[in-house]
Amino acid sequence: MTRGNRILLSCIYWAFVLYVFVPLLLMILMGFKDSKFIGFPIRSWTLDWYTGVFADAEVVSTLTYSVAIAVLSTLISVFVGTWLAVLLEGRRFFGRAAIFGLTILPALVPGIISAIAFRIYARLLGIEPGMGAIVWAHAVHNVPFVALVVMARLSTLPKSQIEAARDLGADPIIAFLRITFPYLIPAILGASIFCLLLSFDDFVRSFFLGGYEPTLPVLIFAKLRSGMSPEINAIATVALVLTAAIGIWAERFTRRANKDAKT
């Protein structure tokens, strides 16, 4: 490769980094503007919008509501997704391909269609719009991601370990709980954090399945429809910092866990 090519490509990379970071940085900056009007230039600065956000009971209760939904739906997704992975990985049976296809189906359905289908089905199941419906929809939607991550990890588990455990008299359940499950923990934790973020950030399902109480993205959307204000920037920045921090922490955590597993 010529030197010129390399320099050109690195310029493209850094331009792309700017493209993904600049909008978010501008949005964060705007939350410190001492004026009601969104727009540049910013002449004076303030922290009032942030103190306002944490004093606002609606925002705080929305935040806890969103976190509760994320945690509950993740617990269900992890349980079902792991079980599906154990069934599908390294096992041959009639209809395995079909079950695998159905497992990843919720991840392939475009957002609006998935929200509509869940809305109709919730009615059939008799789930009222609200927290239960959102938790259920997020849980179903996130199962494929758990299943795929756990399957990838499970495929690297040496079969001899299970066989050794069985030879020493462990029944299938004890062999699973003492050999397979501990081996899967890094994958399960990684998948859980991914599910938490997916649920916390989800808009379309929360919007169509929610009752009167909004989740955080739904609240921001509703406020945006009635006009932009630095208050929204402050709320959005709180959400951004929360998700990005969890994401970075999870990335480091899973990397370290993988390293430990290899040695």
Place this chain on the structure above:
Amino acid sequence: MSNDAAARTGTDTAAGTKPARTFWGGLSVWAPYTALMKLATASPRRQFVILAAFPILWVLTQHLGPMLQMLRVSLTDAYPVAPGVEQHFTLDNYTRFFGERIFWQPFFRTLIFAGVLTFCTLILTYPVAYFLARHVSRKNQMLMLLLLLIPFWVGEIVRTYAIMILLGNTGAVNLVLKWFGLIDRPVPFMYTTFSMGVGIVYLTALYMLLPLYSALEKLPKSYSEAAADLGAGAWTRFRRVTLPLTLEGISSGCTLVFLISTGFYATPVLLGGPSTTVFAETIAGFFHVAGDEWPTGAAFATIMFVTAMLLTGVFQKLMYTLRKGDTK
């Protein structure tokens, strides 16, 4: 070693004549548990049924169920059914789609829009993925990839809002253009196809970047070097070696981005205008009003889903034959 042994004898004496038993050891000889296990593992067939019953039931009722129920509702004339009203089978919801321009126009607009955006995303992210996989040392690769991942953990709504601030009339882009004296009055970027495109590419770029990166990263550098030794120029090497061998990554990246782009609802609502209505907004409209419009909304969602699946299926098949043809 000797310390260890001493400790072990110590515990043995402390426990008396009975050796200390672990939790697992205790469980494996606990009579009710062993009886249950004996029953469950009586035959390989029964063992499999116990393992498979719950997950298979789950995917059938929770993954497939919603789609089938949507299809069923789309073929009825009333849903939810009011008491005393009879529900009839009908195809009216489907014929309605073709009858009115305000229905099929957003549909085709969405498909074309998603197709064009998928292509733009591919062109935009391929050089980035190529640079990361080929020109960066292994250690820096992960760091530089992580740098790009951070913004993608931020939710759809927050990132859409960030684009609104970037492109607004008093936004950053207009400010910069004014500074350079290129414009006198702000350019109305917002509520156009352009702002919607920028927003959606911003949301989907990672789903293209990651498959491309993993395809490029798997490809040994020696292939390109061999081609260079045989006298191929940079462009020929790219066109004849790198590109054909990363078709798999391109194929999965494009499929993902296309499917995701067709499903956006909030981003077009916030960034688009009246002339850029996408099909997601049309579908959503039927669910905001009274319940009797649900069957039509379900029918439209079904049309969208089937079309998107067919298009990506044909696309993947095409890429597959292209790949096979090249390796022959």
